Amino acid sequence: MRILGRSWVFGRNVNTDLIFPKTWFRAAYEPGEMASHLMSGIDEGFAARVRPGDIIVADANFGCGSSREEAAAAMREAGIGAVVAPSFGRLFTRNCINMGVPVVTCPDIHLRVSEGDTLEIDLEAGTLRNRDSSFAATIPQIAAEALALIRDGGLRPYTRRLLEERRRQRDGTGDVA
Amino acid sequence: MPAIDKDTEQVRKLKIYEIWVHTAERHSGPATENEPDMHAITKILARHAGRKSADIGELLNVVPDYVMLTDRGAARAAAILAEMGGDRVHDPDRVVVVFDHHFPAIRVRDAESQRATRAWIEEQGITRFHPGEGIGHVIFPEKGYAFPGALIFGTDSHTVTNGALGCFSTGLGHTDVGSFLAIGYNWLRVPEAIRFDLHGRLRPGVTAKDIVLHILQQHGEDGANYCTVEFAGPAIAGLCMDERLVLCNMVVDFGAKAGYIQPDEVTARYLEGRVDRALWQVETTDSDADYTGIIDIDLSRIEPLVAVPHNLSVVRPAADLGAVRINEAVLGTCTGGRIEDFRIAGSILKGRSLAPGVRMMVNPGSRAVMHQAIAEGWIDILMAAGASIGVTGCGPCSGCHQGMLGSGEAAITTSSRNFQGRMGSPEAGIYIASPATVAASAVAGRIVSPI
Numbered sequence: 001m002r003i004l005g006r007s008w009v010f011g012r013n014v015n016t017d018l019i020f021p022k023t024w025f026r027a028a029y030e031p032g033e034m035a036s037h038l039m040s041g042i043d044e045g046f047a048a049r050v051r052p053g054d055i056i057v058a059d060a061n062f063g064c065g066s067s068r069e070e071a072a073a074a075m076r077e078a079g080i081g082a083v084v085a086p087s088f089g090r091l092f093t094r095n096c097i098n099m100g101v102p103v104v105t106c107p108d109i110h111l112r113v114s115e116g117d118t119l120e121i122d123l124e125a126g127t128l129r130n131r132d133s134s135f136a137a138t139i140p141q142i143a144a145e146a147l148a149l150i151r152d153g154g155l156r157p158y159t160r161r162l163l164e165e166r167r168r169q170r171d172g173t174g175d176v177a
Numbered sequence: 178m179p180a181i182d183k184d185t186e187q188v189r190k191l192k193i194y195e196i197w198v199h200t201a202e203r204h205s206g207p208a209t210e211n212e213p214d215m216h217a218i219t220k221i222l223a224r225h226a227g228r229k230s231a232d233i234g235e236l237l238n239v240v241p242d243y244v245m246l247t248d249r250g251a252a253r254a255a256a257i258l259a260e261m262g263g264d265r266v267h268d269p270d271r272v273v274v275v276f277d278h279h280f281p282a283i284r285v286r287d288a289e290s291q292r293a294t295r296a297w298i299e300e301q302g303i304t305r306f307h308p309g310e311g312i313g314h315v316i317f318p319e320k321g322y323a324f325p326g327a328l329i330f331g332t333d334s335h336t337v338t339n340g341a342l343g344c345f346s347t348g349l350g351h352t353d354v355g356s357f358l359a360i361g362y363n364w365l366r367v368p369e370a371i372r373f374d375l376h377g378r379l380r381p382g383v384t385a386k387d388i389v390l391h392i393l394q395q396h397g398e399d400g401a402n403y404c405t406v407e408f409a410g411p412a413i414a415g416l417c418m419d420e421r422l423v424l425c426n427m428v429v430d431f432g433a434k435a436g437y438i439q440p441d442e443v444t445a446r447y448l449e450g451r452v453d454r455a456l457w458q459v460e461t462t463d464s465d466a467d468y469t470g471i472i473d474i475d476l477s478r479i480e481p482l483v484a485v486p487h488n489l490s491v492v493r494p495a496a497d498l499g500a501v502r503i504n505e506a507v508l509g510t511c512t513g514g515r516i517e518d519f520r521i522a523g524s525i526l527k528g529r530s531l532a533p534g535v536r537m538m539v540n541p542g543s544r545a546v547m548h549q550a551i552a553e554g555w556i557d558i559l560m561a562a563g564a565s566i567g568v569t570g571c572g573p574c575s576g577c578h579q580g581m582l583g584s585g586e587a588a589i590t591t592s593s594r595n596f597q598g599r600m601g602s603p604e605a606g607i608y609i610a611s612p613a614t615v616a617a618s619a620v621a622g623r624i625v626s627p628i
Contacts, residue, residue: 013398013488017596022575027252027290041598061399064432065596066575067334069253069350090403090434091334095350159261159356166360 001151003102003121005081007113008050010042010058015065016092018042020074034070035077052079055119059110060085063092072099076154082121084109084128097146100154104128106139123147214465216370218405218437221345221460223367225328231367233467238362241271242327243305244354245313248276250332252290255297257355266301267361273322274298276308277570278577311543311569314338314511317346318422319545321451325440326458330354330363334429335511335593340436341421343444343459345405347435368434369469371401374410377477382628384521385420386513386591386611388474389427390482394492396472402432404469407462412476413438418447419517426512427593430489481614481626483589486606487597495614498624501606505588506537506619507580508559508612509572513591514542516549518612522591523555525616525627526562532622537564538580540572562619573600582607589618 018041020034039046056062056075062085063071072095075083082102086109096103104121106128113119117132121139124147129136142150149158212230215223223230226237246254251274258266266272274294282288291308298306310316314335317323323339329346330336332354339346349363357363373392392400406428408421416424421443425436438444440459448457481495508514508522519541531537539559541547547569550556556566565579573580574592582588582605590600595607610618613627 013490015594015596017594017599021598025249027249027286027293028256041603061397061402061432064398065334065430065594067332067348067350069352072350073352087399087402089399090432091348091350091429093403094353098350098352098356155352155356156257156261159263159359162360163262 001102001123001147003055003081003119003123005053005055005119006051007055007057007115007117007119008046009110009113009115010056010062011110012059013061013064014042014058016063016068016071016089017065019063019071020068025068025070032077034074038074038078047078050078050080053081054079055081055121056083057109057113057119058083058085060087062088064089067091069095069099072096072101075099075101084119084121086110097149098155100150100152102142102150104139106137109137112137214463214467216405216407216466217343217439217460217462218345218370218435219367221326221328222365224326224458233367233369235367237365237367239328239365240362241330241357243271243273243322243329244357245317245322245329245331245333245336246272246274246354247313247332248279248287248291248294250351250354251294251297253351254332254354254358255294257352258358261355261359263359266303266358269301269303272303272358273305273317274303274307275310275313275316277312278575280309280570281568283578309569311541311546312511312514312571314426315514315542315546318342318418318447319451319543321448324448324452324457325444326460330357335426337429337433337436338422338426338511340425340428341418341438342448343438343440345435345437348429368403368405370405370407370466371433371470371472372407372409372468374471374473375408375412375476376410376473377412377475378415379476379479380628382613383476383479383481384611384613385416385423387479387482388476389424389430390484390492390609391474391479393431393484393489394482396431397490398431398488400431401428404433405435405437406431406433407437407439409439410473414441414443416443417517418443419515422515423512430593481611481628483614483624484595484609486595486608489595489609494626495610495618495624496626498608501587501608501624502622503535503589503608503618503624504586505580505582506531506535506615507573507588507590507592508537508564508615509540509542509567510574510590510592511542511571512593513612513615514540514546514572516546516553518591519546519550519555520553522612522616523550523558525613526564526620527558529562529620531563531619535619535622537562537619538567538573539564540567540578541569544569576600589615589624591615
């Protein structure tokens with residue numbers, strides 16, 4: 001899975017309250033609604049400027065704090081190509097995988113990228129390159145299963161498939177439990 | 178408590194769905210005849226995956242004992258379940274729904290959402306439902322949902338609180354929980370463990386909250402990323418369950434996946450009358466189990482501390498912050514709303530008044546805490562001091578209940594997060610401290626040390 005995108009650079013400990021402020025929580029979301037609030041706790045105009053395929057770069061511990069899935073879901077909806085940081089909040093990492101958003105760990109990345117630089121990431125090869133500088137890095141290989149999940153769009157298609165399989169099995173055996 | 182044998186058997190047959198990005202330490206060695214040396218948490222996870230053992234870094238499909246859904250979590254997870262084509266909750270007996278964040282509703286949309294969730298709970302046959310009885314993380318131990326050896330998930334990051342009872346407990350996203358509702362299990366990576374060995378005695382006026390703030394100060398907001406944090410050492414025996422719950426509650430705020438305290442006599446006494454003894458399964462860590470780090474903390478050297486806006490790792494001695502005037506003091510939340518917190522804050526506020534211009538919001542963590550705080554006289558004392566007593570629930574911590582901050586205002590609070598805008602205006606400042614520091618500061622009108 002190759003990702004090529006323009007980068008946006010954020011700081012350290014950017015928590016999920018900032019990525020998706022609680023003000024915008026809803027029980028149900030209209031298409032595009034979550035994306036329209038992406039990063040609004042830290043940069044009001046970001047959602048209007050970001051384009052599908054763009055890459056978010058940050059300092060350590062990006063996405064720490066609250067479990068709110070909207071932080072990852074809004075990225076998916078905005079078409080964020082990848083999120084790259086030296087480390088991430090655990091729940092945000094998990095939510096990104098479940099949403100099909102590539103999370104890439106790369107030490108010092110925030111020092112090696114200026115806003116607007118074009119990054120090239122190859123998840124299978126485990127490489128990252130800044131096209132606007134000489135910076136290139138090896139990134140931790142993502143487990144094949146994780147890549148498959150990300151490529152397939154996350155946990156929802158997986159669950160949907162499993163439910164269908166179970167239904168077929170149940171119908172096949174006539175077991176209605 | 179539902180039996181899990183049938184389901185774990187089912188899960189064992191499923192292909193383990195391995196997903197993890199940070200795989201550097203992932204176990205790839207040959208299988209050995211001997212079982213590996215395991216942390217108690219690893220044993221809990223293995224058992225809930227229908228396995229005898231597991232390795233750090235391995236991914237398991239686990240069947241939790243209970244999954245806690247908050248009001249918003251329930252609404253979102255139910256919607257996601259439907260979007261994924263699921264019409265029935267796989268195992269309603271494992272689902273516990275609490276209304277704590279937005280209950281009672283102050284906005285029509287929350288009222289509508291809760292109305293829909295009540296109908297969904299009824300339709301799905303979910304019987305463990307606690308609207309308005311308190312914060313999920315406070316009532317889980319109280320009502321016996323958390324016990325040694327249990328595996329608990331919840332739609333909230335502070336679900337880690339339950340680890341104080343010797344179980345594995347962590348937060349999940351709504352899609353994760355929606356997927357659990359549909360298929361009955363979740364993937365989980367077996368985490369590394371970090372241990373904090375506590376020794377020495379806390380000085381009077383210094384509390385478990387100050388221990389956590391000390392850890393944040395020393396190790397930062399990502400000090401324990403992806404790891405289990407175990408609190409051990411000789412000083413643990415001297416901490417009551419409410420104080421232990423504070424320690425585990427905030428492990429997520431320095432990045433941990435779960436907190437853990439080995440069950441002992443304090444645990445046993447707490448659980449008496451709450452959980453059937455036959456349900457516990459106390460796991461112990463093998464003597465050769467690996468820890469990523471073992472860190473000593475001398476409690477006698479810790480002073481009252483405060484995390485200052487807008488970052489939890491910027492922690493300073495309360496005594497150095499005398500220039501900070503406060504507008505609001507908050508006693509409550511899943512971090513600081515238990516009876517011990519009322520005793521600590523109440524004994525400081527007894528016979529005294531809030532400083533002019535200071536308001537104080539009090540939200541008991543649960544109905545049981547409220548009853549006990551009334552019985553012990555703390556509610557009278559707090560009211561006499563000028564505090565406003567609110568509903569049992571999350572309170573102003575994430576701006577859900579009354580007590581929002583205006584621009585330029587400052588609050589000192591027993592809650593856990595000082596993120597910008599969390600309690601109202603982004604131009605307000607949130608100072609995180611112990612119940613003792615909060616109470617002393619409410620009287621002084623500025624931040625002061627309680628000792």
